[in-house]
Amino acid sequence: MGDLLLVRHGATEWSAAGRHTGRTDLPLTPEGEAEARVLAPYFAGRSFAFVLTSPLRRARRTAELAGLRGAVADEDLCEWDYGGYEGLTTARIQEDRPDWSLWRDGVAPHPDGRPGESAEDVGRRADRVLARLAGPLSMSAEDGVVVAHAHLLRVLTARYLGLPASEGRLFLLTTATLGRLSREHGLPVIAGWNQRPLPRTGAPA
Template structure:
């Protein structure tokens, strides 16, 4: 079976200062562009069977700069919708909720563009994406590359491994990195994590 290769987009201004960046469509910083370009050697000479991206420009630009052509935007790959916490840092949230955790406490509803999601809702999107990806992986005609966002990819990893969505908290994921999910003896495994070529 082929590998599922995960790429977290390059740095944005909001990711650099810890702001929760769900559906807000912020661009890559100059460093984020460099991070994305630095991924190109990893993909040079590889022929993925499928490349999917989040529709947000930070993911689309990362795919393009990494040399991943023919990427298909997939709305299930959007970042976690942070609702009323969109654009706010964890430190700011913890001023009024000292023990707050995205993974266990979730987010309050925001405006109509940011209604918010629970871990289970993000997990359902990850499950839909994995169901569409699975036949391509089983065909073993090349890897599937997903270029998306930190929290979403962490949930996707948890679901690939058969864990609850909130177990994504275990998989810290840096900007501009490549990770690989694979199988060993028919069981799902992490084959590489947070690598930079």
């Protein structure tokens, strides 16, 4: 049975500033593109059971720069819909809601009426992804790859481990890093987390 490799996209202008970036379709910054290229040697010369990506361009571009060919977009891999908190930092939100936590308190509706998502809503999307991937992983010795977003991948990891979606709060994941979900004695485990391969000698930083 293959492992599930998780890749967070490279930096964007908003991620670098700590702004909640859900469905806003921002490009990678030059620094984010450089981060994504550093991942390429890790994937070079390998084949995978599948490569899935969020349809948002920051994830698709990361997959491309990392050398992950043939990626298939999956709508369920979109980032958390932050509703009325889209584009805001945690510090700004806490000016109005002291001690606010995304994981516990959720989001305010968007001015256009869109309610946004709770942790449980994102968890249901993560559950659908994991259900679809269970068969391909069980039938292959090759790993599978998912390229997506920090909060979505943290929720997906919690659900893989059998934890409530809100326990994704435990799994910090920085830009252009890798996680590996595996199994030991038949039980789900994290075999690697928040890892960034070192660039090759002479490669752009």
